[in-house]
Amino acid sequence: MESTTSPVAPHEPPHVYTNNNGYDASVEQEIPRTLVTAGVDSVPVAEAEDSDLDDIFEDDNDDGLGPDGEPDLSRNYNRQKPLHSNQQKPAANTFNSIDDQISALSKHASKIRLDDVKDTQTRDKDKSDRATSEQVLDQRTRMILYQMINRGVVSEVHGAISTGKEANVYGAVAFADDFSKVYRAVKVYKTAILSFKDRERYITGEHRFKAGADKGNNRKMVKLWAEKEFRNLRRIHSAGIACPEPLQLKLHVLVMGFLGDRRGWAYPRLRDANIPADEAEQTWSALYIQLLGIMRRLYQVCKLVHADLSEYNILYHNKQLYIIDVSQSVEHDHPRSLEFLRMDIKNTGDFFRKQGVDTLADRIVFDFIITPGGEVEEPGLKQAIEKLYATRAESATDDKTAAEREVDNEVFRQQYIPQTLEQVYDIEKDAETIGHGEGDKLVYRNLLADQVVLPKLPDEQVSEEDQSDEGASHDSEAEESDEESDDESKFSKGPPRGKRFEDKDEKKVSAELKLTYTLTPKYS
């Protein structure tokens, strides 16, 4: 197969989507058998040789979070380096103190009760399959959980809500001072598995990973995934999108708010949602519209593309959708974010079509999500989507059969989406297309600098001025550095950095130049 990174290569889906498994590389190298089996549920994840606990006890009060509560990635790596390069053995009393800590924490052993689980939550297992915490959790993970119990983040850890290839999610309770109970969910990433290697495409081009991607070190990689999930959850949660509240992170263990009822039953995945037949039609279509709004907010407000969105990674309760599993979510300026977005649109659209929902064309949804300016809050989002349906009703596409619409979708899915200048196949031709006023034909038209492609509407003038203000404080070279900690400020400032290339004389700039500027790669 030709490389998809070559601009002359035809666009090919880089991976196939498997239910509950995310994207699988379609071509890929064989995974050694031993590693494959290590990821299978029934095989204990305990890593016999992995008894190095230094990083767990090192600076016990340090959760790896910066002063603002964000995981401080660069600090963690810096901290790890001297640890590994320093040949000096730790003094004996360090070991003693670790031993002391282990035995002190082990008093919490009885509070990890993995067999205490609500039966319906063990979707794929029966009782005989369940294992003790020693079998399921390696020592490092147990120590982290004991530490969390010691600090009161959780008081007890119960059985698995879900056991998967990459992570297990456990139910937990925390007792407040007044003995009231709060449920929590604890996601434990597996450090022994190798499906993570398949995740490389999410990392390449992700500026937040620059400092840390080290494919040779599983434990470190998995820690990064957990950190990434934590950061993404923070972003999504603080944008007011329904998702678990991120609470604590230590290495590969993440504690979050529990999405479930007061009795400790987790909400079902959207796939398993139990919607009464008499209200099914209306509910499914309202949920579809709700999801499109969420996707747009994720993109516009959080600057994220979920990148594994499907009925398996959305929980459902009482007409509300909850977004989960965001460790692989990418920044909207990730070189492949639009490809991932297109897959998210396809996968969720397929699911809603199966429920009988009259979905919008993938391309319409794509444009709705990525077009800057406009609504990012409800009820405006819902109204904007209703407008899209109305526009479709007035146009010829409304008469299309389902099969014809599917053809349109397929055409869109095969189209090549350039996201950086380097990826544009024929820049002169595209510029010419724009020059002829046919920029609308380009898949990436809505990413082009404002209104070179689309005619400028009078009320959009205002938002452009807003943006130029922000742009002014935004063009420092520091942003291109490896600093991980500037991540959140970048996202809160809004417009993509490409905007800074805009200037007051923009109308004089030729279409080609404009295209060049707009698509100038942000990652060098």
Ligand SMILES: Nc1ncnc2c1ncn2[C@@H]1O[C@H](COP(=O)(O)OP(=O)(O)OP(=O)(O)O)[C@@H](O)[C@H]1O
């Ligand atoms: N905060 C939560 N509250 C309740 N249930 C949750 C929560 N987070 C996850 N779950 C349950 O755990 C399941 C797995 O979670 P998640 O999708 O985050 O893991 P995963 O990365 O898909 O793991 P794997 O890929 O190994 O299956 C979810 O489908 C959901 O049922």
Ligand SMILES: [Mg+2]
């Ligand atoms: Mg999942």
